[in-house]
Amino acid sequence: MAVGAGCAALRGCLRVLKRAFSQHKGHSGKDMESTLQSVRSIVPPLTTGKHKGQDGRIGVVGGCREYTGAPYFAAISALKVGADLSHVFCTQEAAPVIKSYSPELIVHPVLDSPDAVRAVGEWLPRLHALVVGPGLGRDHVLLENAKGILEAAKAGGIPVVIDADGLWLVAQQPALVQGYPKAVLTPNHVEFSRLSEAVLGEPPDGRDRRGAVLRLSQALGNVTVVQKGERDVIADGVQVLECSQEGSSRRCGGQGDLLSGSLGVLAHWALRAGPEKTDGPSPLLVAAFGACALTRQCSRQAFQKHGRSTTTTDMIAEVGPAFSRLFED
Numbered sequence: 001m002a003v004g005a006g007c008a009a010l011r012g013c014l015r016v017l018k019r020a021f022s023q024h025k026g027h028s029g030k031d032m033e034s035t036l037q038s039v040r041s042i043v044p045p046l047t048t049g050k051h052k053g054q055d056g057r058i059g060v061v062g063g064c065r066e067y068t069g070a071p072y073f074a075a076i077s078a079l080k081v082g083a084d085l086s087h088v089f090c091t092q093e094a095a096p097v098i099k100s101y102s103p104e105l106i107v108h109p110v111l112d113s114p115d116a117v118r119a120v121g122e123w124l125p126r127l128h129a130l131v132v133g134p135g136l137g138r139d140h141v142l143l144e145n146a147k148g149i150l151e152a153a154k155a156g157g158i159p160v161v162i163d164a165d166g167l168w169l170v171a172q173q174p175a176l177v178q179g180y181p182k183a184v185l186t187p188n189h190v191e192f193s194r195l196s197e198a199v200l201g202e203p204p205d206g207r208d209r210r211g212a213v214l215r216l217s218q219a220l221g222n223v224t225v226v227q228k229g230e231r232d233v234i235a236d237g238v239q240v241l242e243c244s245q246e247g248s249s250r251r252c253g254g255q256g257d258l259l260s261g262s263l264g265v266l267a268h269w270a271l272r273a274g275p276e277k278t279d280g281p282s283p284l285l286v287a288a289f290g291a292c293a294l295t296r297q298c299s300r301q302a303f304q305k306h307g308r309s310t311t312t313t314d315m316i317a318e319v320g321p322a323f324s325r326l327f328e329d
């Protein structure tokens with residue numbers, strides 16, 4: 001073996017060992033800072049030499065009669081974090097509503113058409129990451145279409161963030177994400193319990209959140225899982241991280257959508273940077289940690305200004321300043 005290849009293999013082994021040994025440790029302030037440093041290392045520099053699209057083209061699959069806010073929050077957050085283009089694939093009825101929230105989003109009214117999987121499939125080769133679920137709803141036809149789109153994204157090797165009703169779909173059919181190395185699941189408390197029962201056959205052990213998240217991740221074939229809560233617990237089958245960045249006590253709807261949209265971009269950046277850059281935690285762990293820290297920081301900053309009246313729209317206004325503060329200063 002050439003010396004260079006030998007060194008690279010050795011560095012790879014050391015990384016796996018370092019991760020395996022750190023999985024049972026708590027995540028201290030020092031660890032938080034070193035993980036934030038890893039996030040900083042995946043952020044692409046803003047230079048004049050790039051063309052539109054290079055820093056990310058993200059798709060969100062969701063948006064139906066009842067829910068138009070959730071896909072908007074996810075898609076606009078992806079843009080505000082730094083993606084160049086953000087697409088929403090929603091139902092015909094939801095499209096004009098979502099378009100009217102923002103001229104910045106590209107909105108495709110295709111999700112309830114009989115041709116949905118082919119129509120979205122045409123766009124997939126141009127997308128760097130797909131967020132499946134915010135505002136999708138639980139209509140059988142929409143879930144079947146989301147399933148077809150998810151399968152096409154996997155076939156194309158596209159990173160997928162699965163949230164909200166996308167997690168409902170995965171709880172019905174865990175095989176959809178089983179072993180896919182570019183999948184991240186972002187369950188809230190209820191979604192996590194539902195997934196654990198579906199995959200492991202029992203409710204999670206509430207006294208051992210780290211163990212519960214690690215077990216679910218491993219049972220799904222080392223898919224990255226982010227359990228949101230008072231602290232966010234993140235596992236990739238090998239290592240467990242915790243994000244306890246100060247947030248706020250406001251629990252208004254939509255904060256999870258901000259997180260999943262941000263994660264779409266960060267997952268793309270992290271996978272593009274690769275494990276050499278993240279040095280220690282896997283790229284998707286670093287991306288997930290970054291999205292959690294950012295969401296919580298947005299919540300904190302918005303709450304300082306608006307207190308009890310804070311809503312997710314106020315948090316989205318903080319994405320730029322919060323991002324600079326955490327990852328650029």
Ligand SMILES: NC(=O)C1=CN([C@@H]2O[C@H](COP(=O)(O)OP(=O)(O)OC[C@H]3O[C@@H](n4cnc5c(N)ncnc54)[C@H](OP(=O)(O)O)[C@@H]3O)[C@@H](O)[C@H]2O)[C@@H](O)CC1
Nearest residue numbers: 067068069070134135136137164165188189190253254257
């Ligand atoms: N503006 C919009 O368009 C938005 C749309 N959204 C979209 O809505 C769709 C449904 O998503 P969802 O998250 O509301 O799930 P759902 O299964 O109805 O469960 C909700 C119930 O679960 C519970 N619960 C929740 N958290 C808990 C906790 N930590 N600890 C304990 N219990 C907890 C709580 O139950 P309760 O307290 O009422 O008994 C709550 O009422 C999905 O498409 C999503 O994207 C949202 O993104 C928001 C913004």
Ligand SMILES: Nc1ncnc2c1ncn2[C@@H]1O[C@H](COP(=O)(O)OP(=O)(O)OP(=O)(O)O)[C@@H](O)[C@H]1O
Nearest residue numbers: 188228229230232247253254255256257259295296
């Ligand atoms: N008790 C808490 N204390 C502090 N932060 C929290 C708490 N619960 C959740 N969060 C934070 O709020 C964000 C969204 O998590 P949440 O559990 O509300 O998601 P969700 O229910 O999916 O939201 P959405 O309303 O968008 O569907 C995450 O960044 C998480 O860290």
Ligand SMILES: [Mg+2]
Nearest residue numbers: 164188256257
């Ligand atoms: Mg949610």
